[in-house]
Amino acid sequence: MKRPAAGGEDALTALIALVQADLEACNRLIVQRMHSPVALIPQLAAHIVAAGGKRLRPLLTLAAAQLCGYRGDRHVALAACVEFIHTATLLHDDVVDESSLRRGQASANALFGNKPSVLVGDFLFARAFQxxxxxGSLKVLGILSQAAATIAEGEVLQLVTQNDISTTEAQYLAVIEGKTAALFAAATRIGAVVADRPEAEERALDAFGHNLGIAFQLVDDALDYAAEQERLGKTVGDDFREGKITLPVLLAHARGDAAEREFWRRTLEDKEQAPEDLARAQELIERHGALRDTVARAQGYGDAALEALAVFPDGPVRRALAGIVAFCIARAR
Incomplete structure (x- = not known):
């Protein structure tokens, strides 16, 4: 399957237009299920849900169901479920990472504190399981509950490898397969499940989501060293300050000399960082082509996602999903 023309927001707009009614129903359900007589819960949950985000994961569920010819309404509630799982992990992640910004706004933990953020994250996980x-489908329950467990495993693995410059590319890939790709894959796969499509189509949508999720995270990790804060919607250099070992760092470290490797050890392992060290890290990553090669790696996974769509007939939904691949990668350009 050919790559779509490079696209950005136009691809996302096209996908939203195809599932507009379902997305509006999903958003209404999200607001309804965030309600609680404990006032802090909807207040805090509404803050992170309203903080923006493109609803990409629930959009994938809605589009995958449409691609598979589904005519019911189960996919709407399951798309909301996917969004609740994602939002719960964001709340927990910001506490773990001590992040002060989320999509350019104050994070929930910065505004409300760590304890409320963790507990409301738990509430959203519970809503997802409801x-x-x-x-009523055990198969859907199995897919989404396994994704939730895999996300947690990925986050714990990231915590274990944090500040360890000896982390391998295989370990790094296992982290992003867990913390990002697992939910992308589950979100798309359940579109085929609710439509009662053949196993081959389930596997194809799982592969599409999995590869798209890896490409998405690779680009995110590249942007942390390349983008301006206003464009990215988060504090640039967060990964560096937290000592996260991402592919741009692994490539620059492997290609650097002894003095450069000592720089990475001091800043990421020992966490001895001076104000000018982020600029130095960005310069080393640029010098060794680490951003370019990370984005090229993302494009490879994007191509694999496109190939997975080839089992479905051509049409507006398949073309829109292909456009989302270009949208995810175009963020780095």
């Missing part, structure tokens, strides 16, 4: 059980 939506799964309301659906």
């Amino acid at each position: 939506l799964m059980t309301d659906d």
